[in-house]
Amino acid sequence: MKLADRIEFFRRLRELNPHPKTELLYDSVFELLIAVMLSAQSTDVGVNKVTRRLYPRANTPQAMLALGLPELRKAISTLGLYNAKAANVFETCRILVERHGGEVPRERAALEALPGVGRKTANVVLNTAFGEPTMAVDTHIFRLANRTGLAPGKTVRQVEDKLLKAVPKEFLVDAHHWLILHGRYVCKARKPDCPNCVLRDLCRYRDKTV
Template identity: 65%
Template sequence: MKPAQIKTLFERFAAANPQPRTELEYNTPFELLIAVMLSAQATDVSVNKATRPLFAVANTPQALLDLGEDRLREAIRTIGLYKTKAKNIIATCRILIDQYGGEVPQTREALEALPGVGRKTANVVLNVAFGQDTIAVDTHIFRVANRLGLAPGKTPLEVETRLAKVIPPDYRLHAHHWLILHGRYVCKARKPECWRCSVADLCAFKPKTAAPQ
């Protein structure tokens, strides 16, 4: 995709949704961190259903430690991999208290050192909580970047690196959300809804899917 096309693509995304937001529900950087950790291989909807009652009783590192791993497992048991996630969350809470005064660190290196936090999770927290122009390449962004011809790559890191190079600076802060939402609701995995895609004329994907009769 040529630079002029990329600029047009993000201009359209920005015009349709000037201030995109994550669909995870949170009030603090810590709540966001926990929600993103829970969202691995789970939907935002399922995470929100679990975190609403959880955060009502425990939404700080100390409160979750006081809750304990057993009760945390029960609170998130509707989410996939809940046993492992509960273990990692408790371990992360201990580190946050011992090393960061209960606050969420604002560097990728510190975040990725937390149990259960990989590059994608760190990028989401840095972008959403701290306003850094990182791009968390999940399955949606990976698919969209390749289909569009925006940033083709064989691995999430390769796609992330290429996106960082081609996205115009003015659009980098929100690019993460525009691409995720586009992949989630329009450029779907099995049946992309090309007939209602605002950037179909810029897209390299063939054949385009037709509108249902």
């Protein structure tokens, strides 16, 4: 996709949604980190239902440790992979308290060293909480980047690297949210809503719906 088209691509997304944000509910960097950890193979809606009940009881690493692993496991039991998620969250809280003074680090290496925190989760936290120009590639963004021709790649890392080069600098901080929301609600997996897509004329997808 040519530079002029890429600029127009994001200009239109910005016009529709000038201040995009994650649909996960949070009031602190710690709450965001935990919500993103819980969101693996779960919907944001499902995670928000859990955290609405969990955070009033425990919304700091210290409070989460005081809650205890069995209670944490019970609190998130409606989510997929809840046993593994509970173990990772609990161990992450222990590390945050022991090594980081109870604060979420803003360095990638330190974030990725936390149990259950991979590159994608670290990218979300760095971008959403700290305003870093990172690109967290989930299934929606991977599909959209390939389908539109914006940043085609065979792997998540290839798409991430290409997006960081393809997205014009002025749009980079918000690009992750624009792309994930467009992929979630318009450029859907089974049947993209091409007739109502503001990017239709810029998109290189050959099988556009009518």
